[in-house]
Amino acid sequence: MRNCIILCMVALLLSACASKSVEPIEKDALYYFQQGEIAFEEEEYTKAIEHWQRVRDSFTSPELTALSELKIADAQLADELYIEAIASYEDFLKQHPASVRKSDILFRLGKAHFSQILVADRDQTATRNALATFEQLQKNFPSKVNPQELDNLILQCRSRLAENEIYVGHFYLKTKRYKAAISRFEKLRTDYPEFYDMGHVQFYLAQAYYHKGDTETAITLFDDVTRYNDEKLNKESTKLRRKFNI
Numbered sequence: 001m002r003n004c005i006i007l008c009m010v011a012l013l014l015s016a017c018a019s020k021s022v023e024p025i026e027k028d029a030l031y032y033f034q035q036g037e038i039a040f041e042e043e044e045y046t047k048a049i050e051h052w053q054r055v056r057d058s059f060t061s062p063e064l065t066a067l068s069e070l071k072i073a074d075a076q077l078a079d080e081l082y083i084e085a086i087a088s089y090e091d092f093l094k095q096h097p098a099s100v101r102k103s104d105i106l107f108r109l110g111k112a113h114f115s116q117i118l119v120a121d122r123d124q125t126a127t128r129n130a131l132a133t134f135e136q137l138q139k140n141f142p143s144k145v146n147p148q149e150l151d152n153l154i155l156q157c158r159s160r161l162a163e164n165e166i167y168v169g170h171f172y173l174k175t176k177r178y179k180a181a182i183s184r185f186e187k188l189r190t191d192y193p194e195f196y197d198m199g200h201v202q203f204y205l206a207q208a209y210y211h212k213g214d215t216e217t218a219i220t221l222f223d224d225v226t227r228y229n230d231e232k233l234n235k236e237s238t239k240l241r242r243k244f245n246i
Contacts (some may be wrong), residue, residue, distance in 0.1 A: 029060035036071060045079035055135045066096055070105070077112055103144035107136045112154060120163035127164075131157035155194070162192040166201055173208055181208040199228035203237055210244055219246050 049072050056068040073088035087189035089109040090101070099105065113130035134154050137145060169184030185205040188195065195201065206221035225237045 029055045029058045029064055032058075033064065033068065033071075036068075036075075040071070040075055040078070043078075048075045048192045049079075066092075066099075069095075070101070073105075074108070076160070082112045082115050085109075085236045086116075103137060103141035106133055106141070107145060107150075110137065110153070114157070117157070117160060120160060121167050124161055124164050128155050134148075139212045145226070158192055158194070159196060160193040162188055163197075164198065165192070166195075168206070169201075169208075170204055173204055174212055176211070178208045178212040181205075182212065199225055199230050199233050202228075203233060207240065210246070215246055218244075222246070 032051045032054045032060050036048045039048035052068040052071045056065050059065060069092050073085050076088055078086035089105055110130050110133035113133055116126035134150060138150055165184055165188040169181050172181035185201055188201055202225050203220050206218045210218035222237055222241055226234055
């Protein structure tokens, strides 16, 4: 009887040891954070995001949670998940408004918006968002970014907004809504004086004023078109003035 009891105890002990040997070792948050870093370096962004989400959801520490949130946003941007990246960066800035990395985050947020910019005849919400973010960065962190790169991005945003204005203004001109066309073109001249195609703005504006009955202003604008040294545009302007007899 005694031997039977001993054998049962040994069997139970062996069973417990076997059970422990196959039980997976629990990984800590730092392990998954490092796995995320490795996956990101290998451009496996989905895996990186999954690892960092696991770290974030572990609530190991406020610092590691915040860093994981930022890493997730960076992986989304790298994976061209721009809408998700925008939401992640904006949420991070709301949660951590005093972050020492705010300038870097604003730049990446601006680039995410910039990547969503559409052609001139489409909605320009992304362009406005990108421009607002870059201008905020320029105003508040002028020494934290490359000024030439930032100036170029701002110029591209402004040019696209001006292209949208000229597209809408030209549409009004073609549909004989001359007052609306004048309003658009005048706003363009005021808000975007650096616009690269100001010659066509003047050309379309001259036509709108002529059809509105303001021949004097139309003549002045047609005269001004010549200073842009655009041979094709000058020929169109001359042809139209002959037609209008002005």
